[in-house]
Amino acid sequence: MVKKLSTGDITEARCTRCQEVMNHTIVAMVEEKIVRVQCNTCNSVHNYRSPLAAKKAAAPKAASATKAKGVPRVSRKDPAAGEKQEWAEQIVKMQPELAIAYSMEGKYKVNSLVKHTTFGLGIVKRQSPGKVEMLFADGKKMLKSQ
């Protein structure tokens, strides 16, 4: 048999401050019902709330997560907008007179400046065998290289 609870005993209750089920000391009882408790963690005294009462709160969260899954990622109006801005920010630190003329036979170092006859000044982002990724004023482009 479980011992009957009385004032001063420890019981589990939902703490209004901790927002969690915590051990509480019973402060006041009306007959066999706990009415006021003190949280053993934060020491706040509040009306007794059953540890079982709070489960409902979790439901809307799960529902919105499911909803988000089905929604396709919204792309920006201009997908290259970020790249254009990146180019503008980086190009000011470069010295255009040091730009290397682009050629398909070239091999490029990352972050070096290249001048392309059509696209203008580009910053080398990635060099891999046979291709080079460059950032131009109107976005990233993959070009042939050595």
Ligand SMILES: [Zn+2]
């Ligand atoms: Zn508490």
